[in-house]
Amino acid sequence: MNFTDFTFWQLLFAGCILWMIVRITIPGKIRGECSFDKFALLFLDLALIANVGLPTFLTFLTVSVGTYIWLFFIKRYPRLKWTAPVLFAYQLLPLFYFKYSNFLLNEVSHLQIPTIKDLLIPAGLSFYTFQKVAFAVDTLHYKLPLPKPLDYLNFAGFFGQIVAGPIERRANLLPQMENFRLRWDLGRINKGLSMIILGFFFKSCLADNLASLAVALRTNSENVYLIWVTNICFGFQIYFDFAGYSFIALGLGRVLGIELTLNFRSPYWSTSVQEFWRRWHITLSRWFRDYLYIPLGGGRTPLWFLNVLVVFIVSGIWHGAGWNFLIWGFIHGMALVLERIFKYPKIHAFLGWLSTSLIVFFAWMFFYETNSGMLVKKVARVFTPKAYTFGHWNAAYEAMAATQAGLVFVMIGLCALVLLLERFNWSEDGPNYSPFYRIEFQAMMLVVTVFLAPVKSNGFIYFNF
Amino acid sequence: MGSFISISEAAPTTVPKRRFRFGGILRFTILLAVAFCSMLGAWRYVRKLSPEVELYTFAAHKKIAYARELDKAGLPKIVIYGGSSCAFGVNTDQMRGEFHLQAVNFGLHAGMGPVVLTGLALKYTNPGDTLIVSLEPILLNMSFDWPALGDQISYALKAPDLCEGGPLRIQRRGAFGVFLTLRPGAENILRFLPSQLRHQYVEYPRSTFSPSGWQRYDVHAEPKARGVGTVISADSQMLLKRLKKYCLEHSIRVAYAMPWLYCDGSRLSTYKETFARFLYEMNKLIPVLRDPTLGTDTDPNDFADGPLHLRPPAATRRAEQLAKLIIEWRTWQPKELAKYFEPSRSDPE
Numbered sequence: 001m002n003f004t005d006f007t008f009w010q011l012l013f014a015g016c017i018l019w020m021i022v023r024i025t026i027p028g029k030i031r032g033e034c035s036f037d038k039f040a041l042l043f044l045d046l047a048l049i050a051n052v053g054l055p056t057f058l059t060f061l062t063v064s065v066g067t068y069i070w071l072f073f074i075k076r077y078p079r080l081k082w083t084a085p086v087l088f089a090y091q092l093l094p095l096f097y098f099k100y101s102n103f104l105l106n107e108v109s110h111l112q113i114p115t116i117k118d119l120l121i122p123a124g125l126s127f128y129t130f131q132k133v134a135f136a137v138d139t140l141h142y143k144l145p146l147p148k149p150l151d152y153l154n155f156a157g158f159f160g161q162i163v164a165g166p167i168e169r170r171a172n173l174l175p176q177m178e179n180f181r182l183r184w185d186l187g188r189i190n191k192g193l194s195m196i197i198l199g200f201f202f203k204s205c206l207a208d209n210l211a212s213l214a215v216a217l218r219t220n221s222e223n224v225y226l227i228w229v230t231n232i233c234f235g236f237q238i239y240f241d242f243a244g245y246s247f248i249a250l251g252l253g254r255v256l257g258i259e260l261t262l263n264f265r266s267p268y269w270s271t272s273v274q275e276f277w278r279r280w281h282i283t284l285s286r287w288f289r290d291y292l293y294i295p296l297g298g299g300r301t302p303l304w305f306l307n308v309l310v311v312f313i314v315s316g317i318w319h320g321a322g323w324n325f326l327i328w329g330f331i332h333g334m335a336l337v338l339e340r341i342f343k344y345p346k347i348h349a350f351l352g353w354l355s356t357s358l359i360v361f362f363a364w365m366f367f368y369e370t371n372s373g374m375l376v377k378k379v380a381r382v383f384t385p386k387a388y389t390f391g392h393w394n395a396a397y398e399a400m401a402a403t404q405a406g407l408v409f410v411m412i413g414l415c416a417l418v419l420l421l422e423r424f425n426w427s428e429d430g431p432n433y434s435p436f437y438r439i440e441f442q443a444m445m446l447v448v449t450v451f452l453a454p455v456k457s458n459g460f461i462y463f464n465f
Numbered sequence: 466m467g468s469f470i471s472i473s474e475a476a477p478t479t480v481p482k483r484r485f486r487f488g489g490i491l492r493f494t495i496l497l498a499v500a501f502c503s504m505l506g507a508w509r510y511v512r513k514l515s516p517e518v519e520l521y522t523f524a525a526h527k528k529i530a531y532a533r534e535l536d537k538a539g540l541p542k543i544v545i546y547g548g549s550s551c552a553f554g555v556n557t558d559q560m561r562g563e564f565h566l567q568a569v570n571f572g573l574h575a576g577m578g579p580v581v582l583t584g585l586a587l588k589y590t591n592p593g594d595t596l597i598v599s600l601e602p603i604l605l606n607m608s609f610d611w612p613a614l615g616d617q618i619s620y621a622l623k624a625p626d627l628c629e630g631g632p633l634r635i636q637r638r639g640a641f642g643v644f645l646t647l648r649p650g651a652e653n654i655l656r657f658l659p660s661q662l663r664h665q666y667v668e669y670p671r672s673t674f675s676p677s678g679w680q681r682y683d684v685h686a687e688p689k690a691r692g693v694g695t696v697i698s699a700d701s702q703m704l705l706k707r708l709k710k711y712c713l714e715h716s717i718r719v720a721y722a723m724p725w726l727y728c729d730g731s732r733l734s735t736y737k738e739t740f741a742r743f744l745y746e747m748n749k750l751i752p753v754l755r756d757p758t759l760g761t762d763t764d765p766n767d768f769a770d771g772p773l774h775l776r777p778p779a780a781t782r783r784a785e786q787l788a789k790l791i792i793e794w795r796t797w798q799p800k801e802l803a804k805y806f807e808p809s810r811s812d813p814e
Contacts, residue, residue, distance in 0.1 A: 190492055
């Protein structure tokens with residue numbers, strides 16, 4: 001379900017028109033009694049998921065429907081509660097098969113099984129698997145009632161969040177689905193459209209242009225300044241890509257009257273790695289906190305640092321099956337542990353921001369560089385003090401000038417402007433994007449996106465996870 | 466596990482009251498108008514300030530005008546089309562001057578994609594004419610990418626049907642979204658605008674195009690040898706099959722002519738083997754003109770600014786050779802091509 005693919009919007013628009021036509025023909029009373037809007041939303045959800053591809057559709061049904069049926073039997077026959085761990089294994093099985101089997105069996109165990117090489121991961125598998133695990137844990141642990149199948153399927157398959165999150169919890173999304181009725185509120189629609197415009201500006205204008213730069217610069221492993229420029233380009237790209245997707249998802253939800261969770265809150269202004277993770281991919285961070293970190297004992301045990309490391313290593317593996325992702329998670333985990341031991345980000349906010357940014361942008365290198373040889377070279381280069389000479393700086397500038405210096409400077413400048421706007425509206429907990437919803441900024445973003453977005457869009461990075 | 470379902474995180478479940486806000490409508494209308502005007506402005510920018518679109522639209526108009534002029538004479542004509550290798554590589558002036566062939570060179574920019582290039586050439590090919598396909602192998606090795614340049618030039622020519630191959634009507638996914646490609650993009654603006662503002666040529670001058678469509682460009686830079694894939698993609702196979710069917714139905718003679726590509730002389734036999742494989746596959750779809758070089762050229766002096774752009778003397782030689790092949794209609798037989806390599810047993814003879 002690629003929000004930048006015109007086919008998606010065609011299908012969504014056609015689905016909504018059909019929904020409206022049928023809705024008008026059914027009398028209001030009957031409409032309410034038969035939960036017409038809920039059925040229509042489910043129909044739209046399933047059609048959009050099926051449009052992504054049959055493997056995606058079937059895997060989604062296997063995980064979602066299987067979870068519900070299993071929970072139904074556990075609720076009906078409490079003596080089956082012992083099967084809960086088997087349910088979790090069942091939920092995680094497709095994820096392990098599609099995402100990790102090649103890494104574990106071929107790369108780690110060297111079994112060389114050809115059939116599991118190059119498996120295509122069904123879209124959104126990592127996201128909705130985590131959502132279903134959380135649903136099962138909440139339902140069983142808090143002895144919550146099982147919702148009606150229709151409400152559950154709308155919760156499980158709402159198209160805005162199925163492919164790349166937000167990983168919505170039962171407590172937030174399910175009540176909305178239970179009370180779902182389509183209502184036209186212009187204020188809400190306008191807010192939703194504003195989010196969609198912001199999302200497209202982030203994704204199509206900023207992330208897609210940065211993607212071409214990051215790809216062009218990625219081949220360099222000699223010049224340390226170019227390595228840092230690549231890291232910055234990729235860091236901005238991944239933020240605007242994923243935040244852009246999330247804003248479009250939020251906006252679509254808002255138009256239909258469904259409030260999804262804000263997944264990003266100006267993460268690049270964080271003054272510690274801990275704060276970064278409170279602002280970056282918020283729903284995933286909360287998932288790890290609530291379903292892994294706290295069950296392991298959280299921060300109240302003497303071995304709290306091990307818990308932190310485990311959580312971040314698992315988070316790394318969640319992002320991708322590879323050693324580089326594992327190391328990426330480890331770097332973040334270690335940074336967090338050191339922060340808590342030495343409390344150095346609290347010395348000064350600027351130093352905290354600088355150290356956090358250095359760690360985060362350095363770690364992105366492990367995210368984008370999947371070639372281990374290149375990765376080792378780049379890491380070695382970054383830690384070579386002699387590499388930071390004026391001569392290398394000139395060489396980096398010339399290399400950029402020879403390729404797309406204008407694009408590098410314009411895009412990084414534009415990103416910096418956006419981040420500054422975020423900064424001016426900084427708050428500890430509230431959303432930091434309100435200036436972007438002002439009509440003058442919305443109009444500017446529209447114009448800039450139309451002119452500057454590449455004519456061919458790239459896929460969303462987080463679709464790979 | 467502690468209370469991890471935070472009440473404050475949960476969204477309000479009460480349904481908001483229905484409200485009518487004039488400001489909301491105004492805001493929506495303004496943004497819609499801004500989006501619409503931006504799209505129009507972007508299209509205007511592409512049409513006027515994108516040097517590729519400007520140049521190749523001019524070139525296409527010139528070629529179309531020449532084709533129409535030939536049609537007026539009532540004689541069957543020869544339409545040769547492809548990417549820039551065709552534009553540079555076939556001196557159609559020579560074909561007319563020396564061989565009295567009514568030839569028009571529809572070679573444009575390979576970045577327009579094979580569908581638009583084919584559609585444009587086919588649109589100006591009439592029953593009784595001859596169509597020579599000289600698309601670059603690399604365009605046929607890949608699946609269709611539907612490049613934006615093709616869409617933009619189609620719209621600039623006021624012929625949006627070319628986006629789907631003109632008379633071939635090739636369905637494309639998300640066809641309604643074509644208008645979204647009528648924009649410049651940051652890379653285009655930043656690459657071309659500074660030179661445009663300084664009135665410097667960023668593409669070729671208009672004067673390089675002769676009336677018959679041949680692009681005469683006599684510069685020289687050392688070419689670098691490139692490889693060619695031997696596979697014709699499923700998309701390209703479909704395109705060529707449809708083209709052949711259309712030509713059969715409309716009494717148009719059709720054949721493929723391999724562009725000349727700079728090859729490293731020390732590895733000539735390897736190149737010939739590869740090119741023969743490609744032409745062998747092509748021959749299964751449409752006849753291939755019997756160019757004994759198979760498209761290999763080892764003389765670097767034959768090339769202008771790339772390994773596929775011939776200089777005028779080489780373009781004249783190629784035109785003479787093509788003219789003779791077309792007059793005699795000499796095409797390759799599968800067995801002849803197979804001599805250059807060992808065909809696998811599953812290949813039909």
